Amino acid sequence: MSTSANQIEVIANQEYKYGFVTDIEQETVPPGLNEDVIRLISAKKQEPEWLTEWRLNAYRHWLKMKDPKWATVEYPPIDFQSIVYYSAPKMKEGPKSLADVDPKLLETYEKLGIPLRERELLSGVAVDAVFDSISVATTFKDKLAKLGIIFGSFSEAVQEHPELVRKYLGSVVPATDNFYAGLNSAVFSDGSFCYVPKGVRCPMELSTYFRINAKSTGQFERTLIIADEGSHVSYLEGCTAPMRDENQLHAAVVELVAHDNAQIKYSTIQNWYPGDKNGKGGIYNFVTKRGKCLGVNSKISWTQVETGSAITWKYPSCILQGDNSVGEFYSVALTNNRQQADTGTKMIHIGKNTRSTIISKGISAGHGKNTYRGMVKILKGAEGARNYSQCDSLLIGDQCSAHTFPYLEVKNSAAQVEHEATTSKIGEDQIFYCQQRGLSTEDAVSMIVNGFARQVIKELPMEFAVEAQKLLGVSLEGSVG
């Protein structure tokens, strides 16, 4: 066998540079889950009675549900009684201003490249920083408020805008939707909330940066974004976690609602700790994300770059209810070493002339396992509905695998549905060609992979596209000699 075929199989130790732990005093409830724990979480957040009940109902229903087994991922049974459901850095009482935030937290975010201090704010990006179970800071809040935009932590929204939360919470992903959504509904701790009023175009990118820090802790965040008539918003989330030998659960729920003529662009750069090269440790990323195009001419666009997590299980979906509404899903999922990803989308066409586009790019290296699972469902009344799906897989080495499961359910005979799929191997000839032009093997792989993922990367907001490109390169470091 030639050396480069060998090289392609060699998986070297890959450095995860976000793997540090912040040493900070945390307030933590004992591990385990029961109604008292749920009441405790709810009480800590001084939630109204209806919300406590909502959580308890979710919990009671969840008890009757089973961990889903249909995804092509393998992991030992999760002991839900060994997980800590609430952990938060101790903070001073009173209104949150950046001055009140523990300097250790500010330092943590700085190390992660997420500036929260006023003098270092990224222009054009507002950040909500979630540390384990709570939001520790939100930037540009006041400026956004002047436009009537509500952006901040979910807990705050419960206090300050209970009517909005009550109206929309669970309206897209009901508490009974699936096992992990049910668990989240019972124990969710914090997350981001955003409301953009009628006719307002949000002038900056909104983003949430999720950080898991505490040991044995699950992160169950809840994000709710509502774009009222004619409004536009672009939102981005980023995620990292320390390197730990044990697996940690992250079960989030994201709900988006777009009213008439509204547009929501939701981008994710997911870089949770993936585990080591032998598959020890890493985050189980079991997430339910769904958007509802409630109004006519509304549009919801999901873009995700998934490079982290030991296991990724997520299907950001669109319910295209309003006539002429548009759903988009652009995804790059990269699995290296022992990582597993089962990801895709559901596009449910209900309204007339609804359109959806699915572009999925799976990259597997090492012993990585990458599955695209997507559903296009066109209901009877969805006159003139159209879908275009494209699923491409790129294999690096021959120990990894790629699978594609497109499901199609078309009840309207006039609908147009198109599906294309390709699988290719990164070629030794491509790598050699790059090397012959002076590029190192790693730069060559990074360039080829970025070329492969380009259709998706270009959908990201400018500020993040460069970061995503680097991340793809870094995540593959060591995958080719």
Next chain:
Amino acid sequence: MLTIKNLHASAAGREILRGIDLEIKAGEVHAIMGPNGSGKSTLAQVLAGRDLYTVTAGKVLYDGNDLLAMKPEERARAGIFLAFQYPVEIPGVSNLYFLRSAVNSIRKARGLEELDAFDFLQVSDGKMKLLGMDPSFRERPVNAGFSGGEKKRNEIFQMAMLEPRLAILDETDSGLDIDALKTVADGVNAMRSPDRAILVVTHYQRLLNYIVPDFVHVLANGRIVKSGRKELALELEEKGYVGLETTVAY
């Protein structure tokens, strides 16, 4: 500049190069001709460091250094350029982005400052114009969907941008129409200089009318069986390879 001594190389357990000796000095242009399957591309690829081929004996010195010990990218950075017989496609990567990364990685290795996008564009636009390339080739993905001739032209464009010291052109003329052949030959001739050497692999004497070589070698069965001046190419065109050792002796 380049000294090849008794070079043997094999692939998939089969010996392809069976004792090559060749000396190339700075400023010279050498042409290698020879029947299909005689090992011309193999020689070119071995010089560039393709590890599909195992060198079983012999050595290659480049500027006095052991070339075979260098990684392919180190050879490129040291000034070796190979225009591929079959240029490779890289979907999604813009031609100019690719080339700028290449130019800058080589400049960096030579201790030169990297070219920013603006400077790079100025230089590259000039060279594209000289080679008669449409500006659309800046943004098109590397070689993807290029016609055969366009790919060859693109190789020469890359060569012009990378300014190698030793350029190996593997059948760059095949697939080119007559006008393109002239343009490409002009591009190559413009690169001729006392401190640069060029090794041209071709089947056709016609190219050598434009790129006039100092030496012509005939490769057959993995050996150089005849060497001469430029007239040898004419002779070969007339008589073919008959009489030269062309049958494989196993």
